[in-house]
Amino acid sequence: MPPKAAKPAPPLYEVGERVLCFHGPLLYEAKVLEIKNPGEPGASYSYKVHYKGWKSSWDEWVPQDRVLGWTDENLQKQKELREEHNPKKKQEKEKKATHTEEPIVPTVRGQKRAREMDMDKEEDFIKRHEIKINVPEIVKSLLVDDWENVTKNGTLVKLPREITVNQFLTDFFDSTQHKYSGAQREVYEEILSGLRSYFDKCLGTMLLYRFERDQYNEIKKQHPDTDICDLYGTEHLLRLFVTMPELIAHTNMDSQAVNSLREHLDEIMMFISRNHEKYILSEYEQPPPSYNATSP
Numbered sequence: 001m002p003p004k005a006a007k008p009a010p011p012l013y014e015v016g017e018r019v020l021c022f023h024g025p026l027l028y029e030a031k032v033l034e035i036k037n038p039g040e041p042g043a044s045y046s047y048k049v050h051y052k053g054w055k056s057s058w059d060e061w062v063p064q065d066r067v068l069g070w071t072d073e074n075l076q077k078q079k080e081l082r083e084e085h086n087p088k089k090k091q092e093k094e095k096k097a098t099h100t101e102e103p104i105v106p107t108v109r110g111q112k113r114a115r116e117m118d119m120d121k122e123e124d125f126i127k128r129h130e131i132k133i134n135v136p137e138i139v140k141s142l143l144v145d146d147w148e149n150v151t152k153n154g155t156l157v158k159l160p161r162e163i164t165v166n167q168f169l170t171d172f173f174d175s176t177q178h179k180y181s182g183a184q185r186e187v188y189e190e191i192l193s194g195l196r197s198y199f200d201k202c203l204g205t206m207l208l209y210r211f212e213r214d215q216y217n218e219i220k221k222q223h224p225d226t227d228i229c230d231l232y233g234t235e236h237l238l239r240l241f242v243t244m245p246e247l248i249a250h251t252n253m254d255s256q257a258v259n260s261l262r263e264h265l266d267e268i269m270m271f272i273s274r275n276h277e278k279y280i281l282s283e284y285e286q287p288p289p290s291y292n293a294t295s296p
Contacts, residue, residue: 030051085206139276208236
């Protein structure tokens with residue numbers, strides 16, 4: 001009598017369960033919508049998740065190693081990742097460069113500590129799809145000028161911008177009409193829609209310098225129902241582009257999709273370099289004397 005097939009282990013998470021899920025380098029609150037059985041003993045389950053506050057178009061199937069349980073420890077991890085990928089926090093860490101010892105945790109021989117396994121998983125994400133975006137020299141100069149204007153000169157981009165991120169991406173899309181049509185154009189439109197969503201989600205957590213924090217809070221109070229893409233301009237969008245390699249490395253995109261995205265980003269970079277006088281401010285503004293730039 002043949003041996004019985006090994007019974008697959010139950011999934012770690014259930015439909016409807018509240019979880020944390022990696023999207024880019026950060027963890028976001030999500031809900032499990034569906035579960036896909038791996039079909040093979042030892043293989044991991046896949047989960048279809050919905051990110052809280054995101055449109056359903058961002059629902060996606062993710063491997064088990066991108067999902068973490070809703071625990072105090074993982075919520076702390078979420079907070080630490082946000083701080084780690086905040087530009088102002090990075091600068092402070094580099095200055096302090098402190099070293100703290102990890103508590104010694106007993107391990108079972110032949111097994112990795114859970115923390116080490118988590119680090120291995122994150123390294124796998126980063127190595128999965130490396131992407132190199134070609135940044136023209138003039139765009140590099142614009143990024144340096146932007147950094148100096150804010151962090152050294154204490155000036156700010158005037159908000160709301162006359163030409164917003166939304167307007168810039170629309171103009172760029174219109175400029176490609178002669179090159180793409182049909183299905184190709186739909187793909188392009190989807191990529192630009194994704195960039196808008198990434199910008200809206202990333203600006204407050206990853207793309208601002210410390211000096212800009214109060215301005216960000218104030219503009220949100222003044223325009224609570226307006227998307228960030230309709231308040232900020234190409235100056236801040238450029239900051240997103242240079243973080244895209246890291247963000248893409250944490251997604252589940254296949255190589256073909258990654259290459260397609262890289263090509264489109266290269267085209268956007270070239271469009272900016274040709275039209276930077278129209279879309280990038282040459283002068284930032286001095287904030288009023290009452291401006292408080294010490295927000296955490």
